[in-house]
Amino acid sequence: MDKARPSADEAVADIPDGASLAVGGFGLSGIPDVLIQAVHAQGATGLEVVSNNCGVDGHGLGVLLADGRIARVTGSYVGENKEFARQYLSGELEVELVPQGTLAERLRAGGAGIPAFYTPAGVGTQVAKGSLPWRYAADGTVAVASPPKETRDFNDRTYVLEHGITTDFALVRAWRGDRHGNLVFRKAAANFNPLAAMAGRITIAEVEELVEPGELSPEAVHLPGVFVQRVVELTSAEAADKKIERRTVRA
Template identity: 60%
Template sequence: MLEKVISSVEKAVADIPDGASIAVGGFGLVGIPARLIDALRELGSGDLTIISNNLGTDDFGLGLLLKDHRISRSIGSYLGTNKEYARQYLEGELTVEFTPQGTLAERMRAGGAGIPAFYTKAGVGTPLAEGEIPTRYNRDGSIAQTSKPKETREFHGELYVLEEALTPDFAFVHAARADRYGNLAFAKTAQNFNPDAARCAAITIVQAEEVVDAIPPAEVDVPGIYVDRVVEVGKQETGIEFRTVSK
């Protein structure tokens, strides 16, 4: 379907079931598809696998789904300042698969390109490659499950680890502009993980600050072939992740 525009965020996420896997764009508080996350929270879907660099903060973005115990598995790079994320992980309420930021981006990019796996030097000789990182704890603090050892291979005298691509059921993306055909343009650093998330999922849902009739080809960051639904949300305030002031 050429026309991708949906009338509301509620309609855009209405078919996301319990147990779905979702790639979510954004980094820190920048480029977060917060309106889509809020709509999913209202829908009530749970047991979610979330693929995202981090899980927002305690009171914004994915942190709200985490607070409601809607997320059962996280694939990401770091805990950030989200105390609830750390608590659920350490107290055995959440399975966490850590992956380096660059590897996370490449796993999504590979999924969108139809590449099932790739080799990278990131993680060679570390617990990440050797399968020693706890992915889930028991409530008493003991380790319930660890990551699996990764396949390694030597190329030209250098050792590499094998990483598998990510192909989730859905993706949530924030764009500055979208047109009715689903072409996307991002603003500055809000591009971050959004293009990779947009390309890797079976169904990509975009919240755009502005929907226009058409975006000039030279200004398109992600072509509409990757996008399934677009909803206009207007300007979004992201807040401040770290506030430092003088005495």
């Protein structure tokens, strides 16, 4: 039952080339930065990433992206990452853009064992009709386009069929966790982390504070340990090192 690992490096050591990863975070809020750095040091390449966005230049998943270690991204937002946009438009990276709420539900559905669901999001657009460019060719033409999706009417309204997402591994960050893998997230840093954790077949969580089983009140637990296989406690310096994507201050 003790799922604690002595280091992030050991926790990610068996992630192979070509693995699929669900990664928590929104921008740079709540990203599992220490685990991402450990994957970078470990050397896995050809990764297929499912995450709201792909970090920024030089931080988060942007570190793996800059070294050409990510082959495909399923996400909602390009954001401030210029290298992400460059690789996508030049045909180096395959990208499946998904409405943000749909992405959240696809992760949750995968973790809950739900293979597919209907949603009104995307009806009447390329999301449902297909032809969204997933990969460009070097000459700027579309090399791979999204296929059309099944639609169905319920109560005189059209819905599109979306599939649940499961991945080989998931990397998430939590505020507190215990050795059984029960996790507590703090405020907006929760974002996609619980959903990504549910979707991973092997979920690895970095926690700012590791406590003993029984110290977390059951009603305070946001994600039960059944969804988590490995836990890494951060050092105080790692826990405090939180980047800000866009700093805004008053004049």
